[in-house]
Amino acid sequence: MQLLEQAQSLLNFDGQATFDVNVLDAVINTMYRGQGDAQRQASEVLNVLRDHPDAWTKVDSILEFSKCQETKYYALQILEKTIKTRWKALPKEQCEAIKQYIVSLIISHSQNPELMEREKVYLNKLDIILVQILKHEWPKKWPNFISDIVEASKTSESMCQNNLEILKLLSEEVFDFSSGQMTQAKAKHLKDTMCNEFTKIFQLCEYVVDKSRHPPLLLVTLETLLRFLSWIPLGYIFETNMVNTLIDTFFTVPMFRNVTLRCLTEIGGIQVSQYEDKFIDFFSSNNDST
Structure with a gap:
C-alpha cells in the first residue's frame, strides 16, 4: 500500500x-x-x-533512468499518444526537440548490431514513433528526410537494416493505413511525394543487393520491397533488372525463397498491357527456375 x-x-x-x-x-x-x-x-x-x-x-x-524495459515501452506509448493527438498544439521548438531526440535514440540503437538485436522491440517502437512524426512533418517541414535516411543507411549495415524497416513502416502508414487516419488530400500528398522520391529508395535497395552479403539485411530489403510493389511506378519493376535479380539471385536461396515468391506473385498480379511481353519473359524465366 x-x-x-x-x-x-x-x-x-x-x-x-x-x-x-x-x-x-x-x-x-x-x-x-x-x-x-x-x-x-x-x-x-x-x-x-x-x-x-x-x-x-x-x-x-x-x-534515461529507468531500469525496466516495460517502463521504457510505457514511456514511448505516452509519447506516441501525444504525437498522434496533440502534435499541432505543441510549440514548434518542442516538436523539433522531440524529433531530434527520437532520431538520436534510433541512431544510437541501430548503429550497434548487438544493441539493436537485444532491444529490437524497443527500437521498433522508436521507429513507429518516428513514422508518426513524419506524418506531421514530412515533406513540408522535413523535405530532406528521404535523402537523409538513404545517406545514413550507407554508414553501417545495421543502421541500413533499421532504416529500411522505417521506410517499410512509412509505406504501410501512407498506402495501407491512411484511410480514416488523415484527410484524403494529405494522404494523396504523401503518396505522391513518396512516389516522386522513390528513385532514391530504389537506388538504396540496389546498393544493398550489390554490396551486402549480410543475410538479415538482404531479407529486410526484400521484405521492404514487397511493401513497395503495390504502389511504385511500374518502370521500376519492368524497365530495370528487378525481376531478374529476384529470380536469379534470391529465389534459389532457401532463406529468401518465401519473400521472393511473394514479390513475384505481387508482380504477376499487375495487369498492364504495355508490359505484356515482359510478363511472358517473366513467367518463362520463373517456370525455368522452379
Whole structure:
C-alpha cells in the first residue's frame, strides 16, 4: 500500500514534486506481476498518468533512468499518444526537440548490431514513433528526410537494416493505413511525394543487393520491397533488372525463397498491357527456375 501512496506523486505536475522513476518502475512491475487490488490500482495510476497532458515531458527522464524495459515501452506509448493527438498544439521548438531526440535514440540503437538485436522491440517502437512524426512533418517541414535516411543507411549495415524497416513502416502508414487516419488530400500528398522520391529508395535497395552479403539485411530489403510493389511506378519493376535479380539471385536461396515468391506473385498480379511481353519473359524465366 505504501508503494501506491508513493505512486500518487507521479501524478503531481505542479513543478514542486520530484518525478521518481524508481517509483514508476515499481508501479509498472506491480501492474505486470502483482495481483488483486494492488495490480488494479497500479493499472489505474498508469492510465491516469498516460492521459495527463504533460506526461510526455517526463519521457526523456524515464528513458534515461529507468531500469525496466516495460517502463521504457510505457514511456514511448505516452509519447506516441501525444504525437498522434496533440502534435499541432505543441510549440514548434518542442516538436523539433522531440524529433531530434527520437532520431538520436534510433541512431544510437541501430548503429550497434548487438544493441539493436537485444532491444529490437524497443527500437521498433522508436521507429513507429518516428513514422508518426513524419506524418506531421514530412515533406513540408522535413523535405530532406528521404535523402537523409538513404545517406545514413550507407554508414553501417545495421543502421541500413533499421532504416529500411522505417521506410517499410512509412509505406504501410501512407498506402495501407491512411484511410480514416488523415484527410484524403494529405494522404494523396504523401503518396505522391513518396512516389516522386522513390528513385532514391530504389537506388538504396540496389546498393544493398550489390554490396551486402549480410543475410538479415538482404531479407529486410526484400521484405521492404514487397511493401513497395503495390504502389511504385511500374518502370521500376519492368524497365530495370528487378525481376531478374529476384529470380536469379534470391529465389534459389532457401532463406529468401518465401519473400521472393511473394514479390513475384505481387508482380504477376499487375495487369498492364504495355508490359505484356515482359510478363511472358517473366513467367518463362520463373517456370525455368522452379
